[in-house]
Amino acid sequence: MKLYIAVGTAVLLVMAIFIIVFVAYYQQKQIRQQLALKELQEKYRKELMAATLQAQEHERRRIAQDLHDEIGTMLSVTKLSLNQLGRTVEHNDPGSTMLVQKTRSLLDETISNVRRISRDLVPTTLERFGLVSALEELAEKASHGEVHVELSCSEKIPVLAPHLNLTLYRIAQELTNNAIKHANASNIVIDLHCRPGEVLLSVVDDGHGFDLDEILKDKRRGLGLRNIESRLSVIDGHVTFDVARGRGSRIIIQVKNPRPEVQVEVETV
Ligand SMILES: Nc1ncnc2c1ncn2[C@@H]1O[C@H](COP(=O)(O)OP(=O)(O)OP(=O)(O)O)[C@@H](O)[C@H]1O
Ligand SMILES: [Mg+2]
DSSP, rough: OOHHHHHHHHHHHHHHHHHHHHHHHHHHHHHHHHHHHHHHHHHHHHHHHHHHHHHHHHHHHHHHHHHHIIIIIHHHEEEEEEEEHHHHHTOOHHHHHHHHHHHEEEEEHHHHHHHHHHHSSHOOOOOOOHHHHHHHHHHHOOTTTTTTEEEOOEEEEEOHHHHHHHHHHHHHHHHHHHHHHSOOSEEEEEEEEEEETTTEEEEOOSSSSOOOHHHHHHHTTTTTHHHHHHHHTTTEEEEEOOOOOOSEEEEEEEHHHHHHHOOOOOOOO
């Protein structure tokens, strides 16, 4: 009898252990499946975002090309015709000569505006000369009147992959524009530094700052900061907002650089 009880208990025990192991194994499997699904969803989201950003850049390039090749060319031809007209009315009719001169200067202004807009749409300096030169140009162009923008960067900046260069450039552009538009800042510093395997970009201003929580809650807020986060999510980058109302802002971008071995010398500013 005792033997039966012992055997029965042992069988029950084995069955219980078996059930526990099976349930644990099943739960583990479910967790693994859920993780795999999440990873897949995250991968898909990143790919979708990367494709959207790429399409956006493509569209900017197309608009820049159309502006330059079509509108720019038409304006140049119009200027030639105007010059011809100017020569025929010259000396005979002072009133018309004045009008031609006025139209010529308006046309010149339009031509240079079209050039500027098409150059701003596509960062040609970035593609030709790299990130440091493009940021230098950005700082130079953004400096205007009371606002002084400067670039500060470490002696050695690694050569970055083109998509990292573009991401960092577009972010610097947005943060600098924000500092000019919203902060009422006099001094803005774009800072580019490197740590092993990592690039740090920060934009610091001495303006009146802002309350980040308030901005994030605002449903009608602009797209700039949101776009920065979207761009960074594609490359596993990170943004830190060292901001508050009543003091200057510092916004820091951290991006992993998988090609840290290639180094390029640049001057320290
Ligand atoms: N450096 C800054 N100093 C002060 N306020 C800022 C600064 N950067 C952003 N802000 C505030 O954060 C808000 C959101 O910025 P965001 O770039 O997302 O939108 P926006 O600049 O208003 O519009 P968009 O970028 O779409 O043209 C701004 O409207 C502004 O109030
Ligand atoms: Mg903005």
